[in-house]
Amino acid sequence: MWLELSEEAAADLAEIADFTIRAWGEQVADDYVDGLLALFSDTARMAHAVSVDDRLLKRLTYRSHFLFFETHADRILIVRVLHRRRDVFRHLP
Numbered sequence: 001m002w003l004e005l006s007e008e009a010a011a012d013l014a015e016i017a018d019f020t021i022r023a024w025g026e027q028v029a030d031d032y033v034d035g036l037l038a039l040f041s042d043t044a045r046m047a048h049a050v051s052v053d054d055r056l057l058k059r060l061t062y063r064s065h066f067l068f069f070e071t072h073a074d075r076i077l078i079v080r081v082l083h084r085r086r087d088v089f090r091h092l093p
Contacts, residue, residue: 005078008091012081016065024032036062040078057092064065068092 006012013033020029038063038084046069049058056070057079066088067080082088 001043002075003078004075006080008080009078016027016081016083032063036067036081039067040076043076046076050084 012040013036015050016036017029017033021030039060045060046055046058049060049069050055052068056072058069058071060067060069061084064084066080066082066084068088070077071081078091080088080091
């Protein structure tokens with residue numbers, strides 16, 4: 001099974017990195033994004049993720065962010081990476 005990032009998820013990661021660099025510095029940003037990327041590859045945790053709705057969409061939490069993804073036969077699609085304080089359902093497809 002391979003991982004695929006949606007364009008929106010890639011933009012979310014860039015936004016998270018940029019914000020974290022400005023707020024806490026490059027090392028903290030690198031560590032935070034590395035933690036998110038490690039979560040992406042943790043397929044065991046993904047198998048036990050919380051279903052968001054009646055679609056294929058599932059959610060995992062990493063510190064202050066929610067990782068929304070869909071599992072398919074051949075891949076895991078990372079749909080969005082959103083801060084927990086955002087109106088997440090407004091930003092989901």
